[in-house]
Amino acid sequence: MKSLSIIILAGGKSTRMGSDKAFLPWGNTTFLGQIINAVLPLTSEIYLSGDDARLHDFGLPVIQDLRPNEGPVTALASCFPQIKTELVLVLSCDVPQIKTQDLQVLLNTVKPDLDMTMFSFQNRALPLVAVYGRRSFTAFEAAFQHRERKLFNVLEKLKTQTIVFDGEGGLENVNTRKDFEKISQRKSEKTQSCTKEKKTL
16 A cells, blocks of 8 residues: 555634543543554554644644634644655544545545545545545645635535445534434443343453
């Protein structure tokens, strides 16, 4: 596989959630901690996108937005010039369900003639759970210069493909407290089920 970097977007305001999504509890860690654990086996080139004061304690390089609070287009335009590898896996910090094997599936579908490969879940494309090639970087630089903030408008200029996510944990974005309670309940039920199965063995 071509060389790989990873960018985890953790700079959002989490307005609808009411608290910082990156630091929501997930098992013995947090949303962001869980995602970092999932990507560690894939590469050592891991970057966090967001505010250094918030994210410093995770021990990874932090890239701050050139223009704060403008969303993922500006965040990626700020990050991509720092990337030296051919491919970059981009993840939002609100998909703690993602597993290393799920990401490996996505990486294995990357094609050299495409600019980007993303997962979809429940008929919804997920451009923040995606692999971007270097050829896509110029489109984000142009978007930044023209103050284009809509991600799908940038993607229209790229050659992309969508892969249906079929991992067992689902892949809903967690934007509200209700979303958080829903996936937390699912995780709790799965943990209880696994515990019962172990006791019966």
